[in-house]
Amino acid sequence: MLSLTWALIAVPLASALVLLLVGKRGDSWAPWAGVGASGATFVVGLGAYIELLSRDASDRSHHQHLFAWITGGELKVDAGLLVDPLSLTFVLLVSMVGTLIHVYSVAYMAEDKNRRIFFAYLNLFIAAMLLLVLADSFLLLFVGWEGVGLASYLLIGFWNYKPEYATAAKKAFVVNRIGDIGLIVAMGLMFAAFGALDFETVLGGAAGASEATLTGIGLMLLLAATGKSAQFPLQSWLGDAMAGPTPVSALIHAATMVTAGIYLIVRSAAIFNGAPTAQLVVAAVGAITLIMGAVIGMAKDDIKKALAASTMSQIGYMMLAAGLGPIGYAFAIFHLVTHGFFKAGMFLGAGSVMHAMKDQVDMRRFGALRGAMTITWVTFGVGWLAILGVPPFSGFHSKDKIIEAAFVGEGWQPWIFGGAALIGAGLTAFYMSRLFFMTFHGKARWTDDQHPHESSWLMTVPMIILAVGSAFLGLILASGDRFATWLEPVTGHVEHHDPVLSIPVIIGATLLLVALGAFAAWRLYGAREVVPVATQGSLATIAARNDLFQDQINEALYQRPGQHVTRMLVFADAAVVDGAVNKQAAGFLKWGESWRRLQTGYVRSYVGTILGGLLIVLLIVVLGGL
Amino acid sequence: MVNDVLFWVIAAVTVIPATSLLFARKAVHIAMSIVMVMVGLATAYVALEAPFLGIVQIVVYTGAVMMLFLFVLMLVGVDQREELKETLKGQRWIAFFAAGGIGTLLVVQISRVTMPVYRPDNPLVGEPDVIAVVLFGKYVLVMEVLGALLIIAAVGALVLTHVPRLTPRQTQNERARARVLAGANPVNKPMPGVYARHNALDVPALDPEGKPIPESISRVLKARGQTRDGKEFLPPSKSEGIEQ
Amino acid sequence: MNPMNFVILAAILFSIGASAVLLRRNAIVAFMGVELMLNAANLALVAFSRLHGQLEGQVMAFFVMVVAAAEVVVGLALIIAVFRARTNISLDEPAELRG
Numbered sequence: 013m014l015s016l017t018w019a020l021i022a023v024p025l026a027s028a029l030v031l032l033l034v035g036k037r038g039d040s041w042a043p044w045a046g047v048g049a050s051g052a053t054f055v056v057g058l059g060a061y062i063e064l065l066s067r068d069a070s071d072r073s074h075h076q077h078l079f080a081w082i083t084g085g086e087l088k089v090d091a092g093l094l095v096d097p098l099s100l101t102f103v104l105l106v107s108m109v110g111t112l113i114h115v116y117s118v119a120y121m122a123e124d125k126n127r128r129i130f131f132a133y134l135n136l137f138i139a140a141m142l143l144l145v146l147a148d149s150f151l152l153l154f155v156g157w158e159g160v161g162l163a164s165y166l167l168i169g170f171w172n173y174k175p176e177y178a179t180a181a182k183k184a185f186v187v188n189r190i191g192d193i194g195l196i197v198a199m200g201l202m203f204a205a206f207g208a209l210d211f212e213t214v215l216g217g218a219a220g221a222s223e224a225t226l227t228g229i230g231l232m233l234l235l236a237a238t239g240k241s242a243q244f245p246l247q248s249w250l251g252d253a254m255a256g257p258t259p260v261s262a263l264i265h266a267a268t269m270v271t272a273g274i275y276l277i278v279r280s281a282a283i284f285n286g287a288p289t290a291q292l293v294v295a296a297v298g299a300i301t302l303i304m305g306a307v308i309g310m311a312k313d314d315i316k317k318a319l320a321a322s323t324m325s326q327i328g329y330m331m332l333a334a335g336l337g338p339i340g341y342a343f344a345i346f347h348l349v350t351h352g353f354f355k356a357g358m359f360l361g362a363g364s365v366m367h368a369m370k371d372q373v374d375m376r377r378f379g380a381l382r383g384a385m386t387i388t389w390v391t392f393g394v395g396w397l398a399i400l401g402v403p404p405f406s407g408f409h410s411k412d413k414i415i416e417a418a419f420v421g422e423g424w425q426p427w428i429f430g431g432a433a434l435i436g437a438g439l440t441a442f443y444m445s446r447l448f449f450m451t452f453h454g455k456a457r458w459t460d461d462q463h464p465h466e467s468s469w470l471m472t473v474p475m476i477i478l479a480v481g482s483a484f485l486g487l488i489l490a491s492g493d494r495f496a497t498w499l500e501p502v503t504g505h506v507e508h509h510d511p512v513l514s515i516p517v518i519i520g521a522t523l524l525l526v527a528l529g530a531f532a533a534w535r536l537y538g539a540r541e542v543v544p545v546a547t548q549g550s551l552a553t554i555a556a557r558n559d560l561f562q563d564q565i566n567e568a569l570y571q572r573p574g575q576h577v578t579r580m581l582v583f584a585d586a587a588v589v590d591g592a593v594n595k596q597a598a599g600f601l602k603w604g605e606s607w608r609r610l611q612t613g614y615v616r617s618y619v620g621t622i623l624g625g626l627l628i629v630l631l632i633v634v635l636g637g638l
Numbered sequence: 639m640v641n642d643v644l645f646w647v648i649a650a651v652t653v654i655p656a657t658s659l660l661f662a663r664k665a666v667h668i669a670m671s672i673v674m675v676m677v678g679l680a681t682a683y684v685a686l687e688a689p690f691l692g693i694v695q696i697v698v699y700t701g702a703v704m705m706l707f708l709f710v711l712m713l714v715g716v717d718q719r720e721e722l723k724e725t726l727k728g729q730r731w732i733a734f735f736a737a738g739g740i741g742t743l744l745v746v747q748i749s750r751v752t753m754p755v756y757r758p759d760n761p762l763v764g765e766p767d768v769i770a771v772v773l774f775g776k777y778v779l780v781m782e783v784l785g786a787l788l789i790i791a792a793v794g795a796l797v798l799t800h801v802p803r804l805t806p807r808q809t810q811n812e813r814a815r816a817r818v819l820a821g822a823n824p825v826n827k828p829m830p831g832v833y834a835r836h837n838a839l840d841v842p843a844l845d846p847e848g849k850p851i852p853e854s855i856s857r858v859l860k861a862r863g864q865t866r867d868g869k870e871f872l873p874p875s876k877s878e879g880i881e882q
Numbered sequence: 883m884n885p886m887n888f889v890i891l892a893a894i895l896f897s898i899g900a901s902a903v904l905l906r907r908n909a910i911v912a913f914m915g916v917e918l919m920l921n922a923a924n925l926a927l928v929a930f931s932r933l934h935g936q937l938e939g940q941v942m943a944f945f946v947m948v949v950a951a952a953e954v955v956v957g958l959a960l961i962i963a964v965f966r967a968r969t970n971i972s973l974d975e976p977a978e979l980r981g
Contacts, residue, residue, distance in 0.1 A: 613980030614726055615973045616912075619903050623736040630743040649891050656895055656918060659902035665910055672914050675895075679921055682888060686932040688940045695924075698947050703917065703954050710958045711910055714965045725907070725974055733904035741897030748889050753933055755884060764931070764940045772937045773944070784948045791952035795959035801966075 014060050014074045017093045017146060020103060023056075024049045025139035031132035039128050043121070046131030047114040050138055054107035061100055072097055072501050075148060082151070089209055094148035098502040101345060102145035102268075102275060105352050109267045110138050112474035116360055117259040119470035120367060130170060130257070137163035141268055145275060149210035150199050153276070157195060157240065160269045161188045167264060168256040180252035187249040191239015195276075198232035201225065215282040226283050230290030233280050234297065237273030241327050244301040248562045250324055251308075254316040258363030261316060266323045266359050267352035274327065274348055277334045278341045281503060285337060292425070295335025299432040302328025304560060306439035310446065311556030313546055314373045315362045318447050319355070321559075322399070325436060326351050332429060333414040340417045341503035342496040347410035349495075350486050354398035354406060357478035361392035364471055365451060368464040375447060376544045380456040384464035387472045389452050391479035396448045398482040400441050400526050406486030411437065413490075416518055419511035426512045437522050441529030449538035457544045644685055651678035669707050676700045688764035829854065840865045888929035896922035909961050909971040913954075920950045 027049030031042050038045070064072050073096040081091040095103075114134060121127040140159025147153040165188075169181030199209055205225045206217045218226060237243065242250035253265050264270070277284060277294060284291050305325025312318040330347050333340035366373060368385055382389045398405040401412060415437060419430035458464070466472065489495035496503075511518060548554070555561060610621075655671035655678075662668045676699040683692035724730050762768070773781055829843065840859055842850035852860075859865050895918060902915030924943040931939025965971050 611980060612726075616726060616729060616904055616907070620729065620732040620736055623740060623900055623904065624732070627736055627739045627743070630740060630747070634743050634747050645887055645891075649887075652891065653894060653898070656898045659898060659911065659915055659918065660905060665908055668911055668914060672918065675918065676921065679925055682891075682925060683928050683943075686885060686888065686928050688928050688931065688943075691928060691940050691943055694944065694947060698951055699917075699921070703951060706954060706958055707910060707914065710961060713962060714910070714971055724905070729904065733901050737897045737901035737904060740900060741893055744893035744896070745890055748886060748893060751886070753886065755933060762935050762937065764937060769937060769940060769944070772941050777941055777945075780945060784945060784952075788948065788952050791955045795955045798956070798959035798963050 014063050014095060015076070016056050017060060017074070017076055017095050018078060020053050020056050020107075020142045020146065021093075021139050023052045023139075024135040024142070028132045028135040028139060031128055031135065034128075036128075039125075042128035042131050043114075043118040046135050047111065047118060049135050050107065050111040050114045053138060053142065054104075054111045057100065057103040057107045060095055061104060064095065064097070064100060069497075069501060086207055087203060087209070089149055089151050091152055092148040092210075093146040094211060095146065096502055097498050097500075098275075098278065098345065099145045101349060101499070103142060105349055106138065106141050106145070106268050109352055109356050109478070110134075110141075110263055112477055113259045113263040113267075113356065113360070116262075116363070116471050116474040117257075119468045120259055120363055121257065124257075126170075130167075133163055133166045133170070134260075134263070137167065137264060137269070141272070144272055148212070150195075150202060150214065151209045153279075154192075154195055154199065157236075157272065158192065160264070160272060161185065161192070161240075164188070164253070164264050164269055167260040168253045170256055170260070174255075177255040180249075180255040184249040184253045187246050188239050191236045191246055191273075194232040194235025194237075194239065198229050198236065201229045201232065205229070211279070215280070218282040218286055221286065223287060223289075226287035227290045230280070230284050230287040231293060233276055233283065234290060234294050237276050237294075237331070238297060239273075240276075241270050241273030241331065242301075242324050243273065243297050243327065243331055244304060247301060247304070247324055248559065248566055251317050251320050251559055254314070254320050258316065258359060258366060261320070262356045262359030262363065265320065267356040270323060270327055271330065271348045271352070274330045274334055274344055277331070278345060278503065281338070281341055284334075291335050291337055293335070295332050295425075295429055298328045298331030298333070298335050299429050300328070301325065302332060302436040303432055303439070304328070306436050306443060307556050308559050309443035310439065311549070311553050312443075313375050313557075315365065315375050315378070315447060315451060316359075316373055318375070318443065319359055319362060322440070322444060323351075323355055325440060326355065326399070329411060329414050329433065329436065332433060333417060336417050336420070336429070338504050338506045339420060339509055340414065342499045342506075343410065343413040343417055345499060345503075346486075346489065346495050347407075347414055349489070350398065350406035350410040350482070353478050353485055354395040354482035357475055357482050358392055358395040358399070360471070360475045360478065361388050361395065364388045364467045364475065365464075367467055367471070369458065369462050372459070372462065375450040376542055376546060377457050377459060377462075378451040379454040379458075379542065380452070381464055382452040385452075385466050387466055388475065391472075391475040392448065392452065394479040395482050396444055398486070399444050400530065401437060401522065402526065403523075404487050406482050406484070409486035409490035412519060412522060415522055416511050416515055419513055419518060420509040421512070430512070430518075434518075434521060434525060438525030438529040441526040442533045445530040445533030446537045449533060450542055453538050454542055457542065641685075644681075648678050648682045648685065651675075651681070665711050666708070669704060669711060672707075673700050673704045676704060687762070690764050690766045690769050885929045885932045888932075889926050892922040892926040892929065895919075895925065907972045907974050909964070909973050910958075912973055913957055913961070917950065917954070920946060 027045055031038060031045060034042075060074075064074065073094070075092060075094050077090055077092040079091050080088070082089040114131070117127075117130065117134065121130050124130065137160060140156050140163055142156070144153055144156025144160060147156055165181050165185040168184050169178050172178040172181065202209055202214050205221050206214050208214060235246075238246045250265060250270065254261050256265070284294065302325045305321045305323070305328055309318050309321035309325060312321055326347070330344040330351070333344035333347065364385065365378065365381060365388060368381070368388075369378065372378070394405065398407040401407040415430065415433040418433040419426045421429075513521075546557075549557070558564070652675045655674040658668050658671035662671065676695060680692040680695040680700070683689070683695055840855065842852055842865070843854040845851050855865050899915045899918030899922060902918065903912050906912045906915065924946050927939040927943040927946070929939075931937065931943075961971055968975060
């Protein structure tokens with residue numbers, strides 16, 4: 013199946029094109045065509061996985077050259093696919109979760125008359141995401157990177173007849189473009205330093221490059237990653253991106269696309285290994301975002317926005333792990349995979365709840381759904397336990413490892429990063445429990461016209477599968493460091509480092525904080541009555557509800573000065589550049605005007621001029637003869 | 639050598655009429671003065687031993703060119719008087735300095751030149767036969783080209799003054815047809831008093847059908863009520879259909 | 883009498899003709915000024931012909947006359963065309979070429 017990897021991209025892409033072009037007659041079979049295309053990628057991915065697994069560990073890399081893509085001067089880029097444990101992990105995650113969400117969408121979007129377009133976009137996303145992870149060069153990766161950005165934009169704005177949804181899509185698009193500039197600049201630096209853009213040359217040559225170059229490339233790659241993965245300081249778009257249909261939020265803005273930044277950093281491990289400063293910045297960004305996301309998540313009443321904040325926070329964990337260097341890469345990807353399962357599961361659960369509650373997203377209007385939607389409650393509960401990191405659920409195995417790894421090191425760093433990770437775990441427990449209790453427990457605060465009911469099997473089956481994954485995947489992959497060993501050809505082998513605190517202490521502290529957070533949430537939102545309308549709250553609550561004023565800060569820091577600079581530039585352009593040209597033109601015009609007076613239109617004046625000329629000639633003759 | 643008296647006469651006969659170009663108001667007067675100048679110049683040519691050119695000057699300038707000028711003057715209106723007041727600002731000064739300056743400088747420069755005068759025993763006189771040898775020998779090509787130039791100029795003048803007819807000319811037949819179609823009476827209006835028996839101005843004429851034509855009587859007589867209807871001239875059977 | 887005097891006479895006639903072209907608004911009169919200038923040049927040519935004892939000057943004068951005749955024909959035709967269009971032959975009227 014390895015030779016068929018091109019089909020991973022071609023099949024969903026072809027399906028997307030067909031669905032887009034086929035017109036209304038495809039409306040009836042479009043959803044299942046989309047599911048089929050996505051399922052085909054999973055089958056191919058699984059086949060490739062089995063084939064790769066049968067190989068020796070050192071030989072688990074398959075490079076498939078497709079065609080010579082760009083040949084321009086010194087730059088030669090070939091389009092090729094690289095199948096190795098890292099990319100295959102992503103392929104499996106994307107195709108499996110993607111297929112499940114396709115199936116879920118068949119029911120979720122059943123009422124939407126544009127669902128053919130929706131499935132076309134979803135397939136487009138699958139194709140672009142697989143291209144992103146399978147590319148063998150940064151340039152081809154960039155194609156996929158932009159492709160997922162496009163799909164994300166299209167899907168966030170899928171209901172773009174609502175202006176605020178269209179605005180949200182635009183915001184995501186613009187913020188992502190800022191990150192893309194980072195990737196473009198990084199590619200420019202790579203080309204300057206290594207003369208190539210393929211992984212083999214760049215990553216192979218990274219050891220020989222200067223630290224300054226690597227730091228520059230690393231920081232630019234980080235900028236790209238922050239844009240795509242909604243990390244500080246480019247995090248603001250993710251909350252608004254929840255405008256898209258819930259399956260989109262689950263697939264793109266929780267499980268897969270937003271983790272592309274982590275993929276980029278882990279893929280570029282060789283560069284970051286040579287640039288400790290860049291690594292430190294990566295870790296710092298991760299730590300800041302994980303706390304920030306958690307704080308925002310604590311105050312949100314919108315179930316999807318709370319989950320989005322949680323996604324931000326969890327990706328912060330991954331970013332932190334990726335910034336820790338070789339000891340963290342495997343755990344970052346590990347957490348990414350488990351997170352993909354439990355977060356997608358919870359988003360699907362949220363979608364199920366919304367479906368039952370007539371698209372209500374305000375958690376203060378939920379409550380006591382446990383009885384009405386048992387399957388949703390159970391699957392969501394599994395996801396909840398997984399994200400909390402309760403053993404033996406998936407999150408425990410992945411997140412705990414990150415917290416442990418954060419405590420490894422010397423000086424102040426382990427304390428800061430470890431502390432942040434530890435506090436983040438407690439905050440996560442609080443806000444996820446709050447969400448869970450507000451939605452499924454307590455008293456019903458439904459509006460009169462809401463009659464919750466369990467969703468159809470098309471929606472519950474994917475949720476159940478994802479819940480099973482959330483429950484056991486961590487345990488399976490963690491036992492005997494199976495996952496880390498699998499990724500070793502890419503991330504490199506790492507000796508075990510001892511954290512500054514002993515491991516049992518860390519685990520104990522984490523579990524204690526989680527228990528405290530969950531208990532606090534139970535006291536505040538489970539046991540006590542929740543008011544249907546939010547009270548004003550303290551200053552901190554208001555700040556968190558407003559996403560820590562990220563939009564206002566962006567506006568004050570970038571937009572307003574940008575506008576003023578633009579205005580200034582426009583003025584300068586008009587006054588100086590245009591002014592010079594216009595003044596010059598006006599000068600010539602005046603000069604011409606003065607010459608124009610000579611053209612009186614009177615024949616007799618012209619005769620006068622002619623005779624004047626004759627007079628001058630004669631004067632020269634006469635005076636010259638003196 | 640040229641007689642001094644002859645030179646001064648020629649000078650007076652050319653320069654004085656030439657000044658009419660500057661001072662005379664009527665173009666016809668100027669044209670006549672220029673004819674005078676041309677005759678003077680012809681005399682000068684003869685005096686300068688170029689009799690052929692002198693005759694040509696008379697024929698071409700006084701005979702043809704100046705007559706053409708007069709002809710055009712008649713065409714555009716011989717009465718066109720010209721106001722001598724200058725309309726262009728400073729044009730007088732320009733004229734004074736340019737023309738005066740040119741004249742002065744030329745005179746100054748010419749009077750500084752001394753040239754040996756050709757004084758043969760039998761001077762070379764520009765008789766037609768002598769000129770012809772040069773014209774049709776050395777300069778024959780120029781001669782032919784100038785001939786072509788003259789023809790082209792003549793055709794050009796024709797083209798310039800020709801007014802093209804934009805519509806085809808109407809024949810008499812077409813004009814008559816148009817008049818009838820416009821509803822006019824097909825026959826000529828007869829004079830009043832045809833078939834008169836007395837002072838017939840008060841009797842209308844009759845058309846070929848025997849009906850009186852009221853228009854043939856003067857409006858004045860009608861206003862005075864001094865007309866007669868002409869019933870009496872009709873056969874009795876038709877008298878009912880007659881109207882005044 | 884030296885033929886050079888005729889050259890001086892030609893210079894005077896030339897400047898009179900030039901003044902006429904500069905001063906008179908009537909196109910026909912100005913045109914006559916031009917003719918006078920041409921004739922002045924002719925006079926100079928004939929005078930020099932006499933001075934040098936060569937016929938070339940007279941032949942040139944003859945050519946000038948032919949060209950002048952052609953010029954008069956075209957020029958007067960132009961004046962008539964202008965007169966038809968404007969019922970006026972003032973040189974100051976057609977000033978459409980004013981810059």
